[in-house]
Amino acid sequence: MKAILTICRKELADHFSSTRFILLFTLILMVSLVSAYMVGTGLKEELQGVAKPSFVFLMLFTATGKLFSLIQFMAFFGPLIGIVLGFDAVNRERSYRTLSKLASQPIYRDAIINGKFLAGVITITVLILAIALIISGIGLRSIGVVPGPDEIGRLAIYIVISIFYISFWLGVSILFSVVFRSIATSALAAVACWIFLSFFVSLGASIAADAISPVDQNTAMSNPELLLQHEQTRHILSLLSPMTLYSEGTNTIMDPLRKTTQTLLLMGPLERLSLSRFQSALPLSQSILIVLPHLISLIAVTMIFFALSYAVFMRQEIRST
Amino acid sequence: MNSETVIETRDLTKVYGGQIAVNHLNLSIKRGEIFGFLGPNGAGKTTTLLMLLGLSEPTSGTAHVCGYNPTREPLQVKRVVGYLPENVGFYDDLNAVQNLKYICRLNGIADRDSAPIIEEQMKMVGLYDERTKKVGAFSRGMRQRLGIAEVLVKNPAVVFLDEPTLGLDPDGSRHMLDLICSLSTDKNITVFFSSHLLDQVQKISHRVGIMIKGNMVAQGKIDDLAREKFGLGPETYTLEEIYMKYFKEVQP
Amino acid sequence: MSHGRLVHKSLFGLAVLFLFCSLILIGRAVAAENGKEKDTGPERGIAVYTEYSGMFVSQGESVRMDITADNKGRTDENITLTLTTVPQGWKTSIKGPNYVVNSVPVPGRKNRVLTFAADPEKGIKPGSYLFQVDARTADGKFTSSQTINVVVREKTAVADDLQITTSYPVLKGQTDAKFEFSLDVTNKSETDKNFSLTAMAPEKWEVNFKPAYEQKQISSLRIKGGQNQSVSVEVTPAKEAQAGSYPILVYISSGEKKAEVKLSVVLTGTYTLDAGTPTGILSLESYAGKPANMSFFVKNTGSAVNRNIAISSFKPENWKVEFKPDKIDTLAAGEMKQVEVTITPSAQALVGDYSVGLSVEGEKNSSKTVEIRVSVKTSSAWGWVGIIIILLVIAGLGGLFLWLGRR
Ligand SMILES: Nc1ncnc2c1ncn2[C@@H]1O[C@H](COP(=O)(O)OP(=O)(O)O)[C@@H](O)[C@H]1O
Ligand SMILES: [Mg+2]
Numbered sequence: 007m008k009a010i011l012t013i014c015r016k017e018l019a020d021h022f023s024s025t026r027f028i029l030l031f032t033l034i035l036m037v038s039l040v041s042a043y044m045v046g047t048g049l050k051e052e053l054q055g056v057a058k059p060s061f062v063f064l065m066l067f068t069a070t071g072k073l074f075s076l077i078q079f080m081a082f083f084g085p086l087i088g089i090v091l092g093f094d095a096v097n098r099e100r101s102y103r104t105l106s107k108l109a110s111q112p113i114y115r116d117a118i119i120n121g122k123f124l125a126g127v128i129t130i131t132v133l134i135l136a137i138a139l140i141i142s143g144i145g146l147r148s149i150g151v152v153p154g155p156d157e158i159g160r161l162a163i164y165i166v167i168s169i170f171y172i173s174f175w176l177g178v179s180i181l182f183s184v185v186f187r188s189i190a191t192s193a194l195a196a197v198a199c200w201i202f203l204s205f206f207v208s209l210g211a212s213i214a215a216d217a218i219s220p221v222d223q224n225t226a227m228s229n230p231e232l233l234l235q236h237e238q239t240r241h242i243l244s245l246l247s248p249m250t251l252y253s254e255g256t257n258t259i260m261d262p263l264r265k266t267t268q269t270l271l272l273m274g275p276l277e278r279l280s281l282s283r284f285q286s287a288l289p290l291s292q293s294i295l296i297v298l299p300h301l302i303s304l305i306a307v308t309m310i311f312f313a314l315s316y317a318v319f320m321r322q323e324i325r326s327t
Numbered sequence: 328m329n330s331e332t333v334i335e336t337r338d339l340t341k342v343y344g345g346q347i348a349v350n351h352l353n354l355s356i357k358r359g360e361i362f363g364f365l366g367p368n369g370a371g372k373t374t375t376l377l378m379l380l381g382l383s384e385p386t387s388g389t390a391h392v393c394g395y396n397p398t399r400e401p402l403q404v405k406r407v408v409g410y411l412p413e414n415v416g417f418y419d420d421l422n423a424v425q426n427l428k429y430i431c432r433l434n435g436i437a438d439r440d441s442a443p444i445i446e447e448q449m450k451m452v453g454l455y456d457e458r459t460k461k462v463g464a465f466s467r468g469m470r471q472r473l474g475i476a477e478v479l480v481k482n483p484a485v486v487f488l489d490e491p492t493l494g495l496d497p498d499g500s501r502h503m504l505d506l507i508c509s510l511s512t513d514k515n516i517t518v519f520f521s522s523h524l525l526d527q528v529q530k531i532s533h534r535v536g537i538m539i540k541g542n543m544v545a546q547g548k549i550d551d552l553a554r555e556k557f558g559l560g561p562e563t564y565t566l567e568e569i570y571m572k573y574f575k576e577v578q579p
Numbered sequence: 580m581s582h583g584r585l586v587h588k589s590l591f592g593l594a595v596l597f598l599f600c601s602l603i604l605i606g607r608a609v610a611a612e613n614g615k616e617k618d619t620g621p622e623r624g625i626a627v628y629t630e631y632s633g634m635f636v637s638q639g640e641s642v643r644m645d646i647t648a649d650n651k652g653r654t655d656e657n658i659t660l661t662l663t664t665v666p667q668g669w670k671t672s673i674k675g676p677n678y679v680v681n682s683v684p685v686p687g688r689k690n691r692v693l694t695f696a697a698d699p700e701k702g703i704k705p706g707s708y709l710f711q712v713d714a715r716t717a718d719g720k721f722t723s724s725q726t727i728n729v730v731v732r733e734k735t736a737v738a739d740d741l742q743i744t745t746s747y748p749v750l751k752g753q754t755d756a757k758f759e760f761s762l763d764v765t766n767k768s769e770t771d772k773n774f775s776l777t778a779m780a781p782e783k784w785e786v787n788f789k790p791a792y793e794q795k796q797i798s799s800l801r802i803k804g805g806q807n808q809s810v811s812v813e814v815t816p817a818k819e820a821q822a823g824s825y826p827i828l829v830y831i832s833s834g835e836k837k838a839e840v841k842l843s844v845v846l847t848g849t850y851t852l853d854a855g856t857p858t859g860i861l862s863l864e865s866y867a868g869k870p871a872n873m874s875f876f877v878k879n880t881g882s883a884v885n886r887n888i889a890i891s892s893f894k895p896e897n898w899k900v901e902f903k904p905d906k907i908d909t910l911a912a913g914e915m916k917q918v919e920v921t922i923t924p925s926a927q928a929l930v931g932d933y934s935v936g937l938s939v940e941g942e943k944n945s946s947k948t949v950e951i952r953v954s955v956k957t958s959s960a961w962g963w964v965g966i967i968i969i970l971l972v973i974a975g976l977g978g979l980f981l982w983l984g985r986r
Contacts, residue, residue, distance in 0.1 A: 012432045107415060107477070108433070110382060112434055114402065114984055266930070274895060280933045281932075283934030288930060299965060301965075302969055305969055306972050313979055324382045324383070
């Protein structure tokens with residue numbers, strides 16, 4: 007355990023002194039600051055005269071401002087943080103020829119990969135917390151809203167989901183860094199994977215949904231069931247993308263009025279009427295239960311990728327050449 | 328020299344997917360001994376070292392280092408063995424002291440205790456003046472010496488040096504060999520080193536083992552080997568000649 | 580030509596008018612001539628007479644009537660009037676417009692009208708009382724007298740003096756209605772009177788008197804002698820009054836005189852229903868696809884028996900709402916029945932608060948709808964499944980650690 011902490015400490019020091027990480031960190035921090043500031047000033051104008059606005063605090067994270075919301079930004083570019091933190095975790099040791107030396111110290115071999123993963127997760131946590139706190143600070147300063155316990159709970163869950171989401175990408179890139187001896191290869195593979203999972207899966211999901219349960223414009227109007235089936239197919243397929251998992255999960259947890267992670271629902275007029283009667287926010291526990299599948303999928307997939315890289319690393323030959 | 332056996336292997340074998348890297352190796356090395364491990368590239372020297380360290384699992388056979396089985400008790404073995412890998416690498420963006428400090432931490436030596444040890448070792452390998460320089464700026468000879476210092480910070484009973492003189496200029500090589508000699512003579516450390524450079528092995532080894540294609544073809548004092556093969560005294564045959572003779576026997 | 584004819588015409592008109600006037604004048608002269616000729620009555624003569632010579636009055640009632648002193652001769656006379664006979668217990672007098680008088684000058688062939696007044700003292704007994712008035716001339720040569728027989732009768736009921744009439748003595752309506760009767764009160768006596776108004780109604784009923792077309796509440800009214808006035812009686816039945824016929828007695832009294840009238844209100848009963856929960860909590864938690872139970876009461880808050888009360892629901896599609904019982908055959912006034920309701924949200928229901936309306940509908944448009952807030956929750960069973968998945972993954976990871984970790 008001590009060895010893990012020692013390695014973790016060294017890795018943390020490496021992360022926080024590596025130029026590429028600092029560059030990325032400042033970039034993301036700046037983007038978040040700018041977007042939060044814009045959202046904050048926008049909200050301030052909007053809320054003038056509103057007696058008791060609810061969940062304003064969360065809007066700092068979810069409101070789209072001029073370009074994008076923080077959540078969207080994190081969904082798109084959060085993976086880059088994970089990739090940057092992990093793509094050379096193991097193969098850098100190889101290319102420096104330090105791996106066999108490291109392994110010959112009185113430590114279990116898995117301390118190396120555990121320590122690296124832990125350092126990555128800690129870095130991600132620090133980063134997310136920093137962003138969340140800074141935005142909260144800006145929110146407090148510019149619009150003067152104090153978050154309630156419910157909002158803090160939601161924010162905490164958002165932070166947890168974000169940590170797992172980025173950690174998933176850390177796991178993926180560490181796996182590549184174990185599998186590929188070349189740093190450049192693993193970096194490219196991770197980025198390719200990111201682009202594929204984030205951008206092409208959703209595209210592919212619509213195409214596949216068209217193929218599996220086709221709808222054309224004419225029948226769609228008369229047969230909503232068909233449209234729904236199409237949408238569900240698309241939805242399920244698009245959930246293969248961790249970005250979709252993350253976006254849906256965070257959007258739902260950050261918006262207490264959202265009652266489902268789905269985008270399209272078949273709802274009768276009476277049901278709509280009945281549901282719109284009480285425009286009430288969901289209690290936190292219910293929101294959690296709604297996003298639980300997403301959260302669990304993310305956690306599980308993150309752990310699985312970590313386990314994969316762990317297994318591959320442990321079974322690999324430790325040899326400098 | 329006492330007669331305590333530090334390294335012992337019995338039919339140690341490693342097979343890489345049908346290719347035998349180490350074949351039924353039997354070794355016995357005593358405390359304080361300098362054992363030269365000879366063989367051409369790909370002979371199985373590194374594989375043997377890795378197996379002895381527990382970094383690679385033997386396909387069959389057993390090994391004992393200081394009484395520990397490297398496969399079952401890798402931590403104990405690693406605690407007493409210093410290993411200098413072939414072409415040792417360092418964290419180039421850290422300086423020499425930081426590199427050593429990290430190794431000390433991994434060995435459970437607190438920073439407070441490690442500082443004098445590091446200082447001592449740096450002095451011993453003659454890199455004290457360069458201790459705050461980034462290792463990336465080190466020459467090959469300095470790196471090898473730093474590697475020796477790194478091996479020694481944990482105060483090992485045994486050191487495994489994999490091709491310690493590889494790529495060094497003659498002066499550097501001589502310096503390195505002196506260092507290795509002093510380990511045995513001053514600290515009674517068992518040195519198990521591999522090389523394919525025969526004259527160096529000849530110079531410092533008490534005993535040598537010759538490995539070709541995973542087979543230990545000869546083992547013993549150089550004089551004995553010369554006598555055994557040729558019936559001649561060591562003053563007339565160099566190790567190289569002995570080696571070539573064995574080599575030709577294996578590869579007709 | 581035409582001009583000449585017009586002149587001729589007007590001349591003719593004038594002639595006719597002249598003739599007419601002279602005829603009238605001649606007629607009058609002839610009449611005057613006849614009068615003078617007839618004025619051949621006695622030299623002197625007087626008479627005295629009262630308006631009535633016999634009459635009935637009720638106990639305590641005063642008598643007022645004209646008394647006339649008549650000079651029948653041609654000579655002017657001074658006539659002295661004296662009440663020669665006055666029965667015990669009466670005070671009498673002869674009055675002019677201003678004074679009590681005992682003699683009056685009357686020119687020849689003229690008469691003077693005075694007033695005879697007789698007021699009984701308190702406690703006058705019923706019976707016949709005789710009065711006599713004598714008149715004589717100043718020299719006493721001529722006299723005349725007149726007797727008046729007043730019969731005092733025991734005071735009998737009212738009717739004679741006070742009369743109440745109503746056109747609609749029976750009104751019909753629901754318990755929650757107000758009933759307004761209109762009474763016509765006639766003061767048949769000569770004098771103005773105050774009448775006090777009281778009523779007797781069933782307990783908790785409210786009866787108010789009001790002048791017609793006015794909103795004031797009154798408890799008495801003044802009616803001039805011989806006039807009538809209408810009063811409205813507003814009756815508010817007790818809330819819990821059951822259907823049926825209820826008498827309301829209205830008394831109008833003035834002093835000892837009393838009149839009563841019997842009014843009736845026929846309540847047909849009200850039809851109102853109430854529904855709700857005993858605790859007042861109208862919310863329910865349920866899980867998608869899982870039934871949730873609650874109970875509510877149906878109460879007949881009307882005053883009539885309500886029959887065939889149907890219970891229905893307003894719910895989202897694919898939801899199931901079942902009632903036990905699903906209808907109530909009879910519910911007596913004030914009675915309460917419990918209904919068990921089972922609400923099953925559709926399996927696809929979203930998490931959140933849905934509104935479900937439960938309505939009970941009885942007779943005569945009586946209905947009540949209760950809105951229930953159904954909070955659909957996600958079953959935490961899936962949460963446990965998720966946690967089990969995570970635990971499995973962690974266990975797998977742990978196994979991996981154990982298998983590969985100790986190297
Ligand atoms: N991971 C590996 N997979 C397959 N073959 C290997 C692996 N590592 C080493 N070998 C083979 O084992 C043999 C011994 O290699 P090695 O011990 O590195 O030789 P040396 O160190 O004596 O030059 C070589 O023939 C090499 O090709
Ligand atoms: Mg080698």
